[in-house]
Amino acid sequence: MSSHGIKDRVAIVGMGCTPFREHWDKGTDDLMIDAAEETFKSAGIPKDDIDAFWFGTAQSAMSGVPMASALKLEGKPVSRVENFCATGSEALRQACYAVASGAYDTAMALGVEKVKDSGFQGLNAFPIPNDGTNRTLTAAAMFSLVLPAYAEKYGVDKDELRRTVARIASKNHHNGARNPRAMYRREMDVDAICKMAAVAGQLSVMDCAGVADGSAAAIVCRAEDAHRYTDKPLYVKALSFVAGNGSGLIDSSYDYTTFRECEAAGLDAYAQAGITDPLNQLAMAEVHDCFTPTEMVLMEDLGFSKRGEAWKDINAGVFDLGGQLPVNPDGGLKSFGHPVGASGLRMIFEAWLQLRGEAPEDRQIATADRGLALTHNLGGYPGEMVSFVGIYGSQLG
Amino acid sequence: MRGIISAAGYLPYWRLERSAIGAFHGGRGAGTRTVASYDEDTSTLAVEAGRLALASAPSGLEPETLWFATSTPTYAEKTNATIVHAALRLPSSTAAFDAGSAVRSGTGALRAALRSSEPAVLVVSSDIRTGPANSPDESAGGDAGAALVVGDESAGSVIAEYLGGASVTHEFLDRWRAPGEARTKSWEERFGETQYVALGQQAFADALKATGLVADDLDAVLVAGPHARANGAVAKKLGRPVGVTLSDTVGNVGAAEAALQLATWLETATPGQTVALVSLADGADVLVFRTTDAIGSFAATRSIAEQIEAGNSSLPYAKFLAWRGTLVPNPPNRPEPARSSASAAGRSIDWKFGFVGSRDRATGAVHLPPARVSFVGGNVDDMDPLPMADAKGTVVTFTIDRLAYSPSPPVIFAVVDFDGPDGTAGGRLPVEICDTTPDRIAVGDRVEMTFRRLNQSDGISNYFWKGRPIR
Numbered sequence: 043m044s045s046h047g048i049k050d051r052v053a054i055v056g057m058g059c060t061p062f063r064e065h066w067d068k069g070t071d072d073l074m075i076d077a078a079e080e081t082f083k084s085a086g087i088p089k090d091d092i093d094a095f096w097f098g099t100a101q102s103a104m105s106g107v108p109m110a111s112a113l114k115l116e117g118k119p120v121s122r123v124e125n126f127c128a129t130g131s132e133a134l135r136q137a138c139y140a141v142a143s144g145a146y147d148t149a150m151a152l153g154v155e156k157v158k159d160s161g162f163q164g165l166n167a168f169p170i171p172n173d174g175t176n177r178t179l180t181a182a183a184m185f186s187l188v189l190p191a192y193a194e195k196y197g198v199d200k201d202e203l204r205r206t207v208a209r210i211a212s213k214n215h216h217n218g219a220r221n222p223r224a225m226y227r228r229e230m231d232v233d234a235i236c237k238m239a240a241v242a243g244q245l246s247v248m249d250c251a252g253v254a255d256g257s258a259a260a261i262v263c264r265a266e267d268a269h270r271y272t273d274k275p276l277y278v279k280a281l282s283f284v285a286g287n288g289s290g291l292i293d294s295s296y297d298y299t300t301f302r303e304c305e306a307a308g309l310d311a312y313a314q315a316g317i318t319d320p321l322n323q324l325a326m327a328e329v330h331d332c333f334t335p336t337e338m339v340l341m342e343d344l345g346f347s348k349r350g351e352a353w354k355d356i357n358a359g360v361f362d363l364g365g366q367l368p369v370n371p372d373g374g375l376k377s378f379g380h381p382v383g384a385s386g387l388r389m390i391f392e393a394w395l396q397l398r399g400e401a402p403e404d405r406q407i408a409t410a411d412r413g414l415a416l417t418h419n420l421g422g423y424p425g426e427m428v429s430f431v432g433i434y435g436s437q438l439g
Numbered sequence: 440m441r442g443i444i445s446a447a448g449y450l451p452y453w454r455l456e457r458s459a460i461g462a463f464h465g466g467r468g469a470g471t472r473t474v475a476s477y478d479e480d481t482s483t484l485a486v487e488a489g490r491l492a493l494a495s496a497p498s499g500l501e502p503e504t505l506w507f508a509t510s511t512p513t514y515a516e517k518t519n520a521t522i523v524h525a526a527l528r529l530p531s532s533t534a535a536f537d538a539g540s541a542v543r544s545g546t547g548a549l550r551a552a553l554r555s556s557e558p559a560v561l562v563v564s565s566d567i568r569t570g571p572a573n574s575p576d577e578s579a580g581g582d583a584g585a586a587l588v589v590g591d592e593s594a595g596s597v598i599a600e601y602l603g604g605a606s607v608t609h610e611f612l613d614r615w616r617a618p619g620e621a622r623t624k625s626w627e628e629r630f631g632e633t634q635y636v637a638l639g640q641q642a643f644a645d646a647l648k649a650t651g652l653v654a655d656d657l658d659a660v661l662v663a664g665p666h667a668r669a670n671g672a673v674a675k676k677l678g679r680p681v682g683v684t685l686s687d688t689v690g691n692v693g694a695a696e697a698a699l700q701l702a703t704w705l706e707t708a709t710p711g712q713t714v715a716l717v718s719l720a721d722g723a724d725v726l727v728f729r730t731t732d733a734i735g736s737f738a739a740t741r742s743i744a745e746q747i748e749a750g751n752s753s754l755p756y757a758k759f760l761a762w763r764g765t766l767v768p769n770p771p772n773r774p775e776p777a778r779s780s781a782s783a784a785g786r787s788i789d790w791k792f793g794f795v796g797s798r799d800r801a802t803g804a805v806h807l808p809p810a811r812v813s814f815v816g817g818n819v820d821d822m823d824p825l826p827m828a829d830a831k832g833t834v835v836t837f838t839i840d841r842l843a844y845s846p847s848p849p850v851i852f853a854v855v856d857f858d859g860p861d862g863t864a865g866g867r868l869p870v871e872i873c874d875t876t877p878d879r880i881a882v883g884d885r886v887e888m889t890f891r892r893l894n895q896s897d898g899i900s901n902y903f904w905k906g907r908p909i910r
Binding site: 173174184187240 | 772773774776777779780783784786787790791805806807808814835836837838839840841842843844845850852854856864866867868869871882893901902903
């Protein structure tokens with residue numbers, strides 16, 4: 043496979059992100075307008091000067107029309123993209139490639155989800171007509187399969203592992219409490235999380251991503267043009283994407299302690315960016331903590347921890363806000379909330395703030411001078427998922 | 440010689456203690472009744488019974504006709520027997536018909552099969568007997584399926600020869616129910632009893648005449664019918680030992696009662712025994728059988744006696760009421776399932792109804808569901824169908840989902856690795872596990888597959904397979 047990447051050819055020059063909330067008073071249009079306006083202002087580019095748009099939403103709209111209509115774009119190409127919960131990242135990826143190809147000078151990627159209009163708890167996928175034999179398990183239940191498998195494989199006590207993943211939720215709530223845009227801003231201690239009733243396997247609602255409405259956006263341009271718009275652009279170092287073929291579900295060798303798609307996307311991204319020691323080269327990582335065991339496994343799949351040791355590193359505070367590699371300094375899906383189509387861009391928004399030194403003081407990471415941030419965004423289930431890994435840097439080279 | 444080639448009964452795993460009904464409403468109750476799980480309907484009960492009967496029949500036996508009788512069909516207008524036909528993977532040349540929706544239809548289908556000239560006919564019957572809370576049917580009824588392979592020696596060894604019989608038809612109102620209603624109403628009990636005693640005696644006498652037997656030639660009589668008092672009264676008049684009593688453990692299973700009694704009796708019968716099956720429903724039907732030497736080598740795949748022992752009587756009465764729709768609990772706040780697509784289901788009939796996967800000819804990789812492109816090596820359109828309905832598997836990991844929509848939460852779900860044919864690996868599938876409770880499942884548990892109704896939407900019953908602990 044040739045994955046050449048587009049390192050240092052495209053730069054992010056403006057970003058915006060709405061608060062993630064139960065926005066009962068805002069529709070999909072309002073959320074898009076809020077995120078887009080903040081982003082236009084951030085880059086100092088009026089909307090008419092953006093050449094093309096990529097519009098990511100999992101199931102709040104169809105086609106490019108809703109975005110063109112909300113923003114009243116005139117004669118612009120707008121592509122609606124969808125790739126499960128990695129939809130926002132996919133929008134950015136397409137916008138970056140369009141600019142890198144030379145087709146456009148500037149492009150906007152915008153992700154939005156209006157989840158809270160469904161009337162049901164949690165996230166519920168669109169029913170596509172089928173033969174009725176598909177699983178109807180919730181995502182929480184599918185990801186809950188990780189914990190017993192991991193405990194068994196690495197000989198970790200089940201209760202200790204349960205506390206370890208509760209520590210992930212606690213850490214992300216600690217970070218989110220310092221983020222005015224986050225949905226849940228209350229700190230939660232490990233004991234309180236462990237005491238909650240299980241909803242799927244060992245997982246309680248406090249192990250699950252917050253369900254929120256929101257939108258986030260980015261404007262990209264050719265790297266050589268970046269300083270026209272900002273003194274502190276983020277250069278795109280790597281964009282990697284893997285769509286799994288679902289074989290994990292039917293392959294008896296799959297053991298539910300790893301997400302193959304994420305590992306593959308990570309390796310590809312590191313190769314594109316020239317990263318060899320992610321734990322020490324990266325300033326921060328935003329990863330897809332849809333459920334607490336997911337974040338644990340990702341520490342290994344992304345090479346931050348050795349196999350079988352993420353749980354120890356988590357307990358040692360390696361990924362805390364003040365740790366060796368801060369993970370989800372903005373609170374993650376857990377605390378910030380998860381408007382599906384917006385989440386991938388929300389992750390990049392935190393990289394934008396942190397690497398530019400614009401995060402609020404109480405969650406500013408000490409590692410920012412390393413100048414590199416990673417975002418990881420997945421969609422689907424263990425054995426059957428899509429995975430995105432992006433890497434961004436404050437410097438060329 | 441024509442008669443029974445194979446016989447089987449299927450009893451659902453769950454039992455209701457009749458005392459649990461009494462404890463709620465006030466009153467007493469003795470014994471248990473069988474209870475179809477929330478994901479079973481009369482069609483799935485018939486499938487399970489049919490699987491067992493065919494497993495005990497000569498391999499490769501293909502009945503010319505499938506009859507399916509129940510008083511509580513899932514569909515009207517649409518044939519239910521075709522669902523059974525598909526799940527049993529019978530050839531398309533096997534005709535499949537529903538036999539009415541009256542209790543008498545169970546015996547009627549059996550009689551038709553016995554009097555047919557086709558080499559083999561599969562007769563399945565099943566019922567789910569409920570009625571309103573605290574009704575006699577709720578307590579005395581039971582849920583079960585029964586299946587009989589009927590034919591002549593060209594199709595397989597006959598274990599019980601059909602010697603002949605007699606029918607008496609008489610129109611009178613004893614029990615009746617409008618289609619779609621839960622409650623079966625009945626006339627004064629004594630009226631029906633009087634009618635049935637006369638009808639039963641007449642049919643019995645006619646049957647003896649037809650077979651050239653006298654009453655003393657009979658080792659046992661089996662008396663089936665929805666009217667318990669009439670059954671007892673007729674049995675007493677006939678003066679022969681009653682061969683089977685299922686009322687204390689199973690309950691009266693309606694349209695399947697006659698076949699279930701016969702299958703139960705055959706399990707312990709010895710060569711040369713003669714039995715009269717007396718069915719009292721809107722008349723009387725008597726069928727007389729004599730066991731052959733072949734009964735000695737007939738082995739039920741899973742005997743009814745075994746299934747009676749294996750039941751779980753911890754089912755709370757409230758859950759029983761919820762499963763039957765008498766009590767409507769608040770559902771989880773999740774979208775209800777969308778209806779399954781007829782055309783999509785039609786394309787995947789072997790998978791959906793038959794649980795047939797595919798196996799890569801080159802690598803042996805098993806695909807559940809069947810696939811055109813192999814996940815090992817990528818070969819295209821180079822697979823053989825792999826029937827997996829009878830495969831056993833092992834729980835690799837599992838979870839309890841308390842959020843997912845289910846007619847009876849929580850959902851128990853396991854990743855299962857199947858045994859393939861001849862010691863090969865049989866592939867993996869994450870499947871829902873039924874007939875157990877969250878505290879009873881463990882990694883390493885052995886499971887088998889069972890045909891269930893996953894849900895209903897827009898009047899469409901959505902069938903597929905689930906795992907069930909091997910007991």
